[in-house]
Amino acid sequence: MAGNFLEMANMSKTYPGVRALHNVSLEVRRGEVHALVGENGAGKSTLIKILAGVIQPDPGGELRIDGKPIVFHSASDAIHQGISVNYQDLSLFPNLSVAENITMGQSKLSGFRVKWSEIRKTAASALERLGISLDLHDPVENLSIAKQQLVSIARAIAFDAKLIILDEPTSSLSSGEVEVLFRIIRELKEKGISILFVSHKLDELFAVSDRFTVLRDGQWVGCYEREQLDQAKLISLMVGRSIEYEKLVEEPFKTYETVLEVSGLSKKEISRIFIFRSEPEKS
Numbered sequence: 001m002a003g004n005f006l007e008m009a010n011m012s013k014t015y016p017g018v019r020a021l022h023n024v025s026l027e028v029r030r031g032e033v034h035a036l037v038g039e040n041g042a043g044k045s046t047l048i049k050i051l052a053g054v055i056q057p058d059p060g061g062e063l064r065i066d067g068k069p070i071v072f073h074s075a076s077d078a079i080h081q082g083i084s085v086n087y088q089d090l091s092l093f094p095n096l097s098v099a100e101n102i103t104m105g106q107s108k109l110s111g112f113r114v115k116w117s118e119i120r121k122t123a124a125s126a127l128e129r130l131g132i133s134l135d136l137h138d139p140v141e142n143l144s145i146a147k148q149q150l151v152s153i154a155r156a157i158a159f160d161a162k163l164i165i166l167d168e169p170t171s172s173l174s175s176g177e178v179e180v181l182f183r184i185i186r187e188l189k190e191k192g193i194s195i196l197f198v199s200h201k202l203d204e205l206f207a208v209s210d211r212f213t214v215l216r217d218g219q220w221v222g223c224y225e226r227e228q229l230d231q232a233k234l235i236s237l238m239v240g241r242s243i244e245y246e247k248l249v250e251e252p253f254k255t256y257e258t259v260l261e262v263s264g265l266s267k268k269e270i271s272r273i274f275i276f277r278s279e280p281e282k283s
Protein backbone atom coordinates (compact mmCIF):
# COMPACT_ATOMS: atom_id res chain seq x y z
CA MET A 1 0.00 0.00 0.00
CA ALA A 2 2.95 2.33 0.55
CA GLY A 3 4.28 4.58 -2.20
CA ASN A 4 2.85 7.22 -4.45
CA PHE A 5 -0.29 6.71 -6.44
CA LEU A 6 0.19 9.98 -8.29
CA GLU A 7 3.20 12.13 -9.11
CA MET A 8 3.02 15.42 -10.96
CA ALA A 9 6.11 17.46 -11.80
CA ASN A 10 6.78 20.78 -13.54
CA MET A 11 3.13 21.18 -14.45
CA SER A 12 2.22 24.52 -16.00
CA LYS A 13 -0.91 25.96 -17.54
CA THR A 14 -1.10 29.26 -19.35
CA TYR A 15 -4.31 30.96 -20.40
CA PRO A 16 -4.13 34.01 -22.66
CA GLY A 17 -2.44 36.60 -20.45
CA VAL A 18 -2.59 34.45 -17.28
CA ARG A 19 -0.09 31.93 -15.96
CA ALA A 20 -2.48 29.84 -13.87
CA LEU A 21 0.15 27.22 -12.91
CA HIS A 22 3.91 27.37 -13.17
CA ASN A 23 6.12 24.31 -12.61
CA VAL A 24 3.86 22.82 -9.97
CA SER A 25 4.54 19.48 -8.29
CA LEU A 26 2.19 17.18 -6.43
CA GLU A 27 2.67 13.74 -4.94
CA VAL A 28 -0.22 11.77 -3.48
CA ARG A 29 0.53 8.55 -1.62
CA ARG A 30 -1.76 5.55 -1.65
CA GLY A 31 -4.23 5.73 1.23
CA GLU A 32 -3.35 9.33 2.03
CA VAL A 33 -5.60 12.33 2.63
CA HIS A 34 -3.75 15.15 0.92
CA ALA A 35 -4.89 18.75 1.28
CA LEU A 36 -4.44 21.13 -1.64
CA VAL A 37 -4.50 24.67 -0.32
CA GLY A 38 -4.04 28.19 -1.58
CA GLU A 39 -5.80 31.52 -1.70
CA ASN A 40 -8.41 32.29 -4.35
CA GLY A 41 -6.70 32.23 -7.74
CA ALA A 42 -3.73 30.16 -6.48
CA GLY A 43 -4.35 27.54 -9.17
CA LYS A 44 -6.14 24.74 -7.29
CA SER A 45 -9.04 24.40 -9.75
CA THR A 46 -6.67 24.47 -12.70
CA LEU A 47 -4.62 21.66 -11.17
CA ILE A 48 -7.80 19.63 -10.48
CA LYS A 49 -8.98 20.11 -14.07
CA ILE A 50 -5.64 18.81 -15.36
CA LEU A 51 -5.96 15.75 -13.12
CA ALA A 52 -9.55 15.28 -14.30
CA GLY A 53 -8.39 15.33 -17.93
CA VAL A 54 -10.73 18.22 -18.80
CA ILE A 55 -7.96 20.70 -19.70
CA GLN A 56 -4.57 20.03 -21.22
CA PRO A 57 -1.47 21.41 -19.46
CA ASP A 58 1.32 23.26 -21.25
CA PRO A 59 3.98 20.95 -22.72
CA GLY A 60 6.88 20.08 -20.43
CA GLY A 61 5.11 18.79 -17.34
CA GLU A 62 4.96 15.17 -16.28
CA LEU A 63 2.21 13.07 -14.75
CA ARG A 64 2.78 9.57 -13.42
CA ILE A 65 0.20 7.13 -12.12
CA ASP A 66 1.60 4.17 -10.20
CA GLY A 67 5.01 5.24 -11.46
CA LYS A 68 4.06 5.15 -15.15
CA PRO A 69 4.12 8.35 -17.24
CA ILE A 70 0.69 9.17 -18.60
CA VAL A 71 -1.05 11.86 -20.64
CA PHE A 72 -4.76 12.49 -20.25
CA HIS A 73 -6.52 13.48 -23.45
CA SER A 74 -10.01 13.42 -21.99
CA ALA A 75 -11.98 13.02 -18.78
CA SER A 76 -12.54 9.34 -19.50
CA ASP A 77 -8.75 8.79 -19.61
CA ALA A 78 -8.54 10.10 -16.04
CA ILE A 79 -11.49 7.98 -14.88
CA HIS A 80 -9.90 4.87 -16.39
CA GLN A 81 -6.72 5.61 -14.45
CA GLY A 82 -8.76 5.67 -11.23
CA ILE A 83 -9.11 9.44 -10.75
CA SER A 84 -12.53 10.70 -9.78
CA VAL A 85 -13.38 14.34 -9.18
CA ASN A 86 -16.30 15.34 -6.99
CA TYR A 87 -16.98 18.94 -7.92
CA GLN A 88 -18.88 21.25 -5.61
CA ASP A 89 -22.07 20.95 -7.68
CA LEU A 90 -21.72 17.12 -7.46
CA SER A 91 -22.78 16.73 -11.14
CA LEU A 92 -25.66 14.37 -10.37
CA PHE A 93 -28.83 13.81 -12.38
CA PRO A 94 -31.52 15.03 -9.98
CA ASN A 95 -34.49 13.16 -11.45
CA LEU A 96 -32.66 9.83 -11.71
CA SER A 97 -32.47 7.30 -8.89
CA VAL A 98 -29.61 6.73 -6.48
CA ALA A 99 -28.74 3.50 -8.32
CA GLU A 100 -28.77 5.16 -11.74
CA ASN A 101 -26.58 8.03 -10.55
CA ILE A 102 -24.04 5.71 -8.96
CA THR A 103 -23.70 3.62 -12.11
CA MET A 104 -24.14 6.37 -14.72
CA GLY A 105 -21.54 6.03 -17.47
CA GLN A 106 -20.76 2.35 -16.85
CA SER A 107 -21.25 1.10 -20.38
CA LYS A 108 -21.24 -2.56 -19.30
CA LEU A 109 -24.55 -1.92 -17.53
CA SER A 110 -26.40 -0.55 -20.55
CA GLY A 111 -26.64 -1.36 -24.23
CA PHE A 112 -29.66 -2.63 -26.13
CA ARG A 113 -31.25 -3.44 -22.79
CA VAL A 114 -30.61 -1.67 -19.52
CA LYS A 115 -29.43 -4.27 -17.00
CA TRP A 116 -31.47 -3.08 -14.02
CA SER A 117 -30.56 -5.92 -11.70
CA GLU A 118 -26.85 -5.34 -12.41
CA ILE A 119 -27.28 -1.60 -11.89
CA ARG A 120 -28.86 -2.16 -8.48
CA LYS A 121 -26.24 -4.76 -7.53
CA THR A 122 -23.34 -2.47 -8.48
CA ALA A 123 -24.88 0.51 -6.69
CA ALA A 124 -25.69 -1.52 -3.57
CA SER A 125 -22.15 -2.87 -3.47
CA ALA A 126 -20.66 0.66 -3.75
CA LEU A 127 -22.88 1.91 -0.91
CA GLU A 128 -22.00 -1.14 1.17
CA ARG A 129 -18.30 -0.45 0.70
CA LEU A 130 -18.94 3.02 2.10
CA GLY A 131 -20.94 1.58 5.00
CA ILE A 132 -24.02 3.65 4.20
CA SER A 133 -27.58 2.76 3.43
CA LEU A 134 -29.73 4.68 0.94
CA ASP A 135 -32.88 3.72 -0.94
CA LEU A 136 -31.60 2.77 -4.39
CA HIS A 137 -34.88 3.84 -6.01
CA ASP A 138 -35.04 7.33 -4.51
CA PRO A 139 -34.52 10.17 -7.02
CA VAL A 140 -31.44 12.04 -5.80
CA GLU A 141 -33.38 15.33 -5.81
CA ASN A 142 -35.24 13.96 -2.76
CA LEU A 143 -31.98 13.60 -0.82
CA SER A 144 -30.22 16.14 1.38
CA ILE A 145 -27.02 17.68 -0.02
CA ALA A 146 -25.04 15.51 2.41
CA LYS A 147 -26.61 12.33 1.04
CA GLN A 148 -26.11 13.53 -2.52
CA GLN A 149 -22.45 13.97 -1.62
CA LEU A 150 -22.37 10.32 -0.54
CA VAL A 151 -24.02 9.24 -3.81
CA SER A 152 -21.29 11.11 -5.64
CA ILE A 153 -18.58 9.36 -3.61
CA ALA A 154 -20.34 6.00 -4.14
CA ARG A 155 -20.18 6.67 -7.88
CA ALA A 156 -16.41 7.10 -7.57
CA ILE A 157 -16.25 3.79 -5.70
CA ALA A 158 -18.37 2.06 -8.36
CA PHE A 159 -15.79 3.27 -10.91
CA ASP A 160 -13.08 1.75 -8.73
CA ALA A 161 -11.46 5.12 -8.05
CA LYS A 162 -7.98 5.06 -6.53
CA LEU A 163 -7.88 8.82 -6.01
CA ILE A 164 -10.99 10.81 -5.15
CA ILE A 165 -10.70 14.58 -5.43
CA LEU A 166 -13.13 16.39 -3.15
CA ASP A 167 -13.54 20.04 -4.13
CA GLU A 168 -14.92 22.05 -1.19
CA PRO A 169 -16.99 19.04 -0.09
CA THR A 170 -18.24 20.53 3.16
CA SER A 171 -19.44 23.91 1.88
CA SER A 172 -23.15 22.99 2.24
CA LEU A 173 -22.92 20.49 5.09
CA SER A 174 -23.88 20.83 8.75
CA SER A 175 -21.25 19.93 11.35
CA GLY A 176 -22.93 16.53 11.94
CA GLU A 177 -22.87 15.83 8.20
CA VAL A 178 -19.21 16.87 8.04
CA GLU A 179 -18.45 14.25 10.70
CA VAL A 180 -20.16 11.56 8.59
CA LEU A 181 -18.13 12.64 5.56
CA PHE A 182 -14.92 12.55 7.58
CA ARG A 183 -15.72 9.05 8.86
CA ILE A 184 -16.11 7.94 5.25
CA ILE A 185 -12.91 9.69 4.21
CA ARG A 186 -11.04 7.83 6.97
CA GLU A 187 -12.58 4.52 5.90
CA LEU A 188 -11.61 5.12 2.27
CA LYS A 189 -8.09 5.85 3.45
CA GLU A 190 -8.04 2.55 5.37
CA LYS A 191 -8.95 0.80 2.12
CA GLY A 192 -5.92 2.38 0.40
CA ILE A 193 -7.91 4.98 -1.54
CA SER A 194 -6.26 8.40 -1.72
CA ILE A 195 -8.17 11.63 -1.21
CA LEU A 196 -7.16 15.05 -2.53
CA PHE A 197 -9.08 17.44 -0.32
CA VAL A 198 -9.56 21.02 -1.48
CA SER A 199 -11.06 23.39 1.04
CA HIS A 200 -10.71 26.86 2.48
CA LYS A 201 -11.75 25.58 5.91
CA LEU A 202 -8.44 25.10 7.64
CA ASP A 203 -9.78 23.45 10.80
CA GLU A 204 -11.42 20.76 8.66
CA LEU A 205 -8.26 20.27 6.64
CA PHE A 206 -6.26 19.77 9.83
CA ALA A 207 -8.88 17.30 11.11
CA VAL A 208 -8.43 14.81 8.24
CA SER A 209 -5.34 15.57 6.19
CA ASP A 210 -2.00 13.77 6.41
CA ARG A 211 -0.07 16.19 4.20
CA PHE A 212 -0.56 19.60 2.65
CA THR A 213 0.54 20.96 -0.72
CA VAL A 214 0.48 24.75 -0.77
CA LEU A 215 0.09 26.80 -3.94
CA ARG A 216 0.52 30.55 -4.20
CA ASP A 217 -0.03 32.61 -7.36
CA GLY A 218 0.14 29.46 -9.48
CA GLN A 219 3.46 28.37 -7.97
CA TRP A 220 4.31 25.42 -5.76
CA VAL A 221 5.24 26.63 -2.28
CA GLY A 222 5.87 23.24 -0.68
CA CYS A 223 4.53 19.94 0.59
CA TYR A 224 4.30 19.53 4.36
CA GLU A 225 3.40 16.81 6.84
CA ARG A 226 0.54 17.88 9.12
CA GLU A 227 2.91 17.77 12.10
CA GLN A 228 5.09 20.44 10.46
CA LEU A 229 2.22 22.94 10.34
CA ASP A 230 -0.24 24.83 12.43
CA GLN A 231 -2.94 27.12 11.09
CA ALA A 232 -0.86 30.30 11.43
CA LYS A 233 2.09 28.74 9.57
CA LEU A 234 -0.20 27.40 6.86
CA ILE A 235 -1.81 30.82 6.36
CA SER A 236 1.58 32.49 6.12
CA LEU A 237 2.65 29.94 3.48
CA MET A 238 -0.57 30.58 1.55
CA VAL A 239 -0.33 34.38 1.59
CA GLY A 240 3.47 34.68 1.50
CA ARG A 241 3.95 36.72 4.66
CA SER A 242 3.49 36.10 8.33
CA ILE A 243 0.12 37.02 9.74
CA GLU A 244 0.27 37.92 13.38
CA TYR A 245 -3.18 36.79 14.34
CA GLU A 246 -2.97 37.94 17.96
CA LYS A 247 -1.82 41.38 16.85
CA LEU A 248 -4.62 41.69 14.32
CA VAL A 249 -7.31 40.86 16.83
CA GLU A 250 -6.04 42.09 20.17
CA GLU A 251 -4.32 45.41 19.35
CA PRO A 252 -7.32 47.22 17.89
CA PHE A 253 -9.36 45.77 20.71
CA LYS A 254 -7.13 47.53 23.22
CA THR A 255 -7.01 50.85 21.34
CA TYR A 256 -10.50 51.36 19.94
CA GLU A 257 -13.93 51.35 21.45
CA THR A 258 -16.09 48.44 20.30
CA VAL A 259 -19.37 49.67 18.82
CA LEU A 260 -20.74 46.26 17.85
CA GLU A 261 -19.80 42.77 18.91
CA VAL A 262 -21.45 39.62 17.55
CA SER A 263 -20.87 36.23 19.15
CA GLY A 264 -21.86 32.69 18.33
CA LEU A 265 -23.22 33.08 14.81
CA SER A 266 -24.39 29.82 13.29
CA LYS A 267 -21.51 29.55 10.78
CA LYS A 268 -18.95 27.53 12.68
CA GLU A 269 -15.85 29.45 11.67
CA ILE A 270 -17.21 32.86 12.67
CA SER A 271 -16.90 33.00 16.41
CA ARG A 272 -16.48 36.74 16.97
CA ILE A 273 -16.91 39.86 14.88
CA PHE A 274 -15.77 43.25 16.06
CA ILE A 275 -16.49 46.59 14.45
CA PHE A 276 -14.29 49.46 15.61
CA ARG A 277 -14.55 53.20 15.25
CA SER A 278 -12.08 54.47 12.65
CA GLU A 279 -10.31 56.71 15.21
CA PRO A 280 -9.56 56.01 18.86
CA GLU A 281 -11.80 57.81 21.32
CA LYS A 282 -10.14 60.87 22.90
CA SER A 283 -10.09 60.64 26.67
Ligand SMILES: Nc1ncnc2c1ncn2[C@@H]1O[C@H](COP(=O)(O)OP(=O)(O)OP(=O)(O)O)[C@@H](O)[C@H]1O
Residues within 6 Å of the ligand: 015, 016, 018, 019, 020, 038, 039, 040, 041, 042, 043, 044, 045, 046, 047
Ligand atom coordinates in the same frame (compact mmCIF):
# COMPACT_ATOMS: atom_id res chain seq x y z
N1 LIG B 1 -10.40 29.55 -18.27
C1 LIG B 1 -9.60 30.50 -17.80
N2 LIG B 1 -9.20 31.52 -18.59
C2 LIG B 1 -8.36 32.48 -18.14
N3 LIG B 1 -7.87 32.51 -16.88
C3 LIG B 1 -8.24 31.52 -16.05
C4 LIG B 1 -9.12 30.48 -16.46
N4 LIG B 1 -9.30 29.64 -15.39
C5 LIG B 1 -8.57 30.15 -14.37
N5 LIG B 1 -7.93 31.27 -14.77
C6 LIG B 1 -7.03 32.09 -13.96
O1 LIG B 1 -6.02 31.22 -13.47
C7 LIG B 1 -5.66 31.57 -12.13
C8 LIG B 1 -5.85 30.36 -11.22
O2 LIG B 1 -7.26 30.12 -11.14
P1 LIG B 1 -7.88 28.86 -10.38
O3 LIG B 1 -9.35 28.91 -10.59
O4 LIG B 1 -7.16 27.64 -10.78
O5 LIG B 1 -7.53 29.21 -8.86
P2 LIG B 1 -8.15 28.58 -7.52
O6 LIG B 1 -7.00 28.39 -6.59
O7 LIG B 1 -8.96 27.39 -7.86
O8 LIG B 1 -9.09 29.73 -7.00
P3 LIG B 1 -10.52 29.57 -6.23
O9 LIG B 1 -10.20 29.10 -4.85
O10 LIG B 1 -11.04 30.98 -6.26
O11 LIG B 1 -11.36 28.63 -7.03
C9 LIG B 1 -6.54 32.77 -11.75
O12 LIG B 1 -5.81 33.94 -12.01
C10 LIG B 1 -7.70 32.65 -12.71
O13 LIG B 1 -8.27 33.91 -12.97
